[in-house]
Amino acid sequence: MTEGDGNLEATDLACVRGGRLIFDALDLRVAPGEALLVQGANGAGKSSLLRLLAGLLRPAAGRIANPFRTAYLGHDNALKGDRTLAQELRFWAAVDEAGDRWREALDRFDLVPLADLPTRLLSSGQKRRAALARTWASGAELWLLDEPSVGLDAPSVDRLAAACAAHRAGGGLIVAATHVPLGLQDARVLTMERAA
Numbered sequence: 001m002t003e004g005d006g007n008l009e010a011t012d013l014a015c016v017r018g019g020r021l022i023f024d025a026l027d028l029r030v031a032p033g034e035a036l037l038v039q040g041a042n043g044a045g046k047s048s049l050l051r052l053l054a055g056l057l058r059p060a061a062g063r064i065a066n067p068f069r070t071a072y073l074g075h076d077n078a079l080k081g082d083r084t085l086a087q088e089l090r091f092w093a094a095v096d097e098a099g100d101r102w103r104e105a106l107d108r109f110d111l112v113p114l115a116d117l118p119t120r121l122l123s124s125g126q127k128r129r130a131a132l133a134r135t136w137a138s139g140a141e142l143w144l145l146d147e148p149s150v151g152l153d154a155p156s157v158d159r160l161a162a163a164c165a166a167h168r169a170g171g172g173l174i175v176a177a178t179h180v181p182l183g184l185q186d187a188r189v190l191t192m193e194r195a196a
């Protein structure tokens, strides 16, 4: 068996940023179909943990085993403003060889009427939905979501919860940093403490 035994696994992980220890001795394991909510005070290191898991930061110590195709959604929606929403989703679905999932993604996040608008013209909540739709369109197995519900209205939060449930039902994994409940069934919680 490979390291992590087919799970996302972090062992004895430490994170240093700007020369400061943000956290250490962190262990986690997420299996296919599971969701982990990462909670904790501002500055506790939730975003840093997600960036480590995404491979965007290097751990100061410890190991990460991630055998999954991964989609990372940070605070920044990172949409290409001149592309229409449909072009943006189609582009990422093609990069990730995810076929027609971009169409499903538009529907899942109630974006069909906005498909032909350049993404720069979307409202902030619509941009967040677009970035979530891109996550769906990617076909990635592991979703790393940093405060995914920021700016969403109540029906959109429900849509996010439904998308997460469908993703998990298909064997997908989710790690989400959040200050609010996301309506995910049976999610485990990791509470991060600020390093002293």
Ligand SMILES: Nc1ncnc2c1ncn2[C@@H]1O[C@H](COP(=O)(O)OP(=O)(O)OP(=O)(O)O)[C@@H](O)[C@H]1O
Pocket: 017, 018, 022, 040, 041, 042, 043, 044, 045, 046, 047, 048, 049, 177
């Ligand atoms: N690029 C950076 N360089 C140096 N320090 C950083 C950098 N980015 C973040 N930090 C520091 O790392 C610590 C953890 O930040 P992080 O964004 O991971 O926290 P968080 O738990 O996600 O916070 P929030 O709830 O406010 O989003 C903070 O003290 C922050 O100042």
